[in-house]
Amino acid sequence: MIPVAFEYERAESSEHALSLLVEHGDEAKLIAGGHSLVPLMKFRLAAPSVLVDIGRLTELSYVRDAGDHLAIGALTRHFDVEHDALVRSQCGLLAQATSQVGDPQVRHRGTIGGSVAHGDPASDVPSALLALRATMIITGPDGEREVAADDFFTGFLETAVSETELLTEIRVPKVPNAGWSFQKFNRRAQDWAIVGASVLVDGVNVGVGLVNMDSRPVRASAVEDAVRDGASAADASAHAADDRDAPSDLNANADFRAHLARVLVRRGLEASGQH
């Protein structure tokens, strides 16, 4: 399948990428690994007239210890996040969720920033970042701003990143002693999650992020509240689909998704040491 023709611009730096975005406005689309965007372009569901390639911005590929959190560059590939010793020891949930993205070939190209900025409710990584209460750093012509994961995903494939901005870093609180679990239900290896759940239990702090349970990546805040109020895993997980507008498609209708969410969240809580 051949995408609609476009003009190709390669950004040599973050500043260059931002100036290209300002120059081309909403005609332009950023491409990093391209593993969310290229399939959409091939199906002609997306047809940007200018592609700004930020794939060579190696200065945005890193994992750094920043005291109470890890700073992860937006261009860090899934493969590198998944195998990073710091991520594995400090934010094990993120390493595990990342290891379940697509397949090895996809993880060799896809980036954490690309996955997050795509804002797909069916994507694995955002659920972990929601559970971990990560913060996104967005850089624009006027400098940097911080957006909490809760405020980042604004709608179906929509995020807080505007047309002239670039997601540059993701800050993930370190939780070396937390219990965590990533649950993914799909029928075949490599498929998208029909439903997934990221669960983090760190003392009194509980985080539950859901995959494919709404039009955007969301937290199951009713479950978190119930656990905090002393509910058992079984009782708390009964609220996993509360207030959710789960999609219906060929894989599952909304009712089945709600059932899956309750089961996966219960398993996730139990695997995280919450009974």
Next chain:
Amino acid sequence: MVADYVSTISRTEVKKLQIDLTVNGTIESHNVEARTLLVHYLRDNCGLTGTNVGCDSSSCGACTVHLDGEAVKSCTIFAAQVDGQSVTTIEGMAEADGTLHPMQEAFHANHGLQCGYCTPGMVMAATSLLKEIPDANEQQVREGLEGNLCRCTGYHNIVKSILACSEGGEK
């Protein structure tokens, strides 16, 4: 009418970019449209048709090649994105004298292929996997092949072939 239509097409000729790649150790340089996918660059411009297009939507892995030594799906990468980088295709696996790569030899010895369509992608994925996990066990091989489909469902012998090359597999 037809003439008008044709002239419209010719007026909207798309700008081309020069894309240089090292493919199997040879420098390739071709002028292609920005929307040219790596798999089409390899097949149509370089004439290397061992890399197959299967699903064309980054599921089946028949288009798997190595980019700077790592398995990637060439149907989901624009050639322009990897300008200047190094690509290895199935044609680059055997020695110049025709001696098969050990993984190709293992597929041959273990009947690791039936129709053969997925085989180039399987071999490229398998060699990348063993580079990352030289002593991969059966579980790791099966998980490492998540991105490659065999419509003949010949997975058993494919896994057997790869284990024959793994330091941790049965010999």
